[in-house]
Amino acid sequence: MQLNWKAAIALAALILAINTGARQAMGFMLPPMASELTWGMGSLSFALAIQNLVFGLAAPIASKLSDRFGTLSVFLVGSLCYAVGMGVTALWPTPTVWMLGAGVLAGIGIGATTFPLVLAAVTRVVPIQHRGIGLGIASAGGSFGQLIYSVATPMLVLIDWKIAMLALGASCLLLIPMALPLLRRPPAGSEAPAEDIPSQGPLLQDRRFLALAGGFFVCGVHVAFIATHLPNFVVACGLPLNVAGNTLAIIGALNIAGTILFGAWGGRRHPPQLLMLIYLCRAALVMAMVVIPPSSMLLYAFGAIMGILWLSTVPLTSQAVALYFGQKRQAFVFGMVLAAHQVGAFLGAWGGGVVYQLTGSYDLLWISSGIFGLLAAIVHWPVRREPTRVIQPQLA
Template structure:
């Protein structure tokens, strides 16, 4: 790896630490926002659900822009939107403004600064033999951000209040723009993977949508989003409802992030040695088992920490094999766009997980139904991933459009 590639990878890791760290701390604002505005959990959950779906939809467009023009402008725009969303969120007094700030603006900001933009840039910076390793390192960096940033967010809320905490985060988010410059990767012919046919952007998208294995990957990633978004948004409130202090919720999310540093890194390595679909099957089955045991055991500090650790090892471990499968099927030339399509499936699941968590809590006074839904969906995801073919997708006829 040359110096330029090393700088790109390091900058990408730091950017993911910040972007994912901020994003993982939003669940900590649910209790104070509820108390300050006398809103229901459903009201706040809707804004976070909008954030996830906007993130997913715009990730596709941001990926297409990055593939055409490079990542720098996309990351700069994403950083500005991220900061604006958090700053405006500090002054919300109506659900509409909350949906606009925490939902639309932050969702757009994450779309321009997170995995869908940064991981493909990192994958393009190294040769194919190091691709899975780089994807694992980048995912692990995002998880490290979750471990580092979330406790800091809780400390800010405790010491200066939730409004000032959001303002501090908004100002710090502007620093992500500086990391865009080493990541200024543009598409080149050399980025087309050997053995795959050369295609235009539109042809690659059409080939993906017609390839059954790609669509199964989208369906499976829906479940990943459902579980992760539900836990991130509602775990702190779930624990407070059961008598734990706010710090326990923050540290539960942080432990998940810390353990996933190891889990994501190992997933990247294992995905380079074993079939990626089999790695994904194991991840989803373990997740289902972890949730089931957590729900059946008496709730205690020990059970919370053990569950957080186990879930953490398999938290974002889905990302290296999933993004790796996209690269295997279609190469890296249009990876930002095509991973964005897969990630849209993830964010549809995120929307459902966050929104259902809030609405079912308001209807039943409990999160239990959504916990069990997540476990069942994880089993279904394992089944969906099994028939995926780990090989290049057949091209569409050259007569189907041009980029």
């Protein structure tokens, strides 16, 4: 039975809700783990930094493996890795298990169940005229997941952080039944017609790819730093931990609208122009966190504005990749762009912990994030509107 394209968008949104929500909720574990296990914030955040790096490496590899073994098979293995990686940490909380479970196994699972494979499936089945809004709605699932997990996880942490970790792992098992109808091979002729446009030359020499990857690198720094360290930043400012949960929930709630809006807007405007606008606004916003005294109202205002911008980069970047590199290679090329995102996420997650441990403040990370945002806006300025019809991309 052929899956209706509207149902495909809904399933993709639910999958990304779990994938993103569970991943970004792990920052809530750090304060109680640091208090109970005395490992130090640098060591704890390093495992999540490794997770982000492994996630980025796993995404393009998963895209390639899906060509050989099928998208569904790769996704199912990834779902199990994600769930087991979360669960073992709660059952055997040692530094080695934390690194291998939350860092490596969960990282592999996240990379195999995230945006490239899922959004490529959406692109294949959604009619061209609805593709921009479809990618926006599917991507907004990540924000919806962040909203739900940001509210639920702190409540579970108050009971026991181990219970919260087990709950996150159990939720990852729900990815399996959701993926079955979305990712199984469609009948011949059932996919939406493609407008494939070959890419220009070697991938790593393509300025459009480098601009998209550079911008996504900065996006990774922003998202991982905020998602991982906002709870500890809030506690360090003398505010209750639930302020961080509320702020992340606000980010998730507002980004549902923001991602859909920018996804639809990207179907009408040149995506790199909108990406430039997003990165400029982010730069101004994170700089404000250094100059304005922290308060719950400041954090809620920060959450509202950042929410509009949070994952709005995803449908725009996915649209740009499909535009310049073609739908047939969308999953792989977007996976490569996502790898750059996760290198940035590694630096954001680990760097935040190291800087805080050395200085007792996050100011240096807020300032660096602002500078990175300005650079990301600049690199998108010269990206051309017209795709070029030449040869298939290669890594080098």
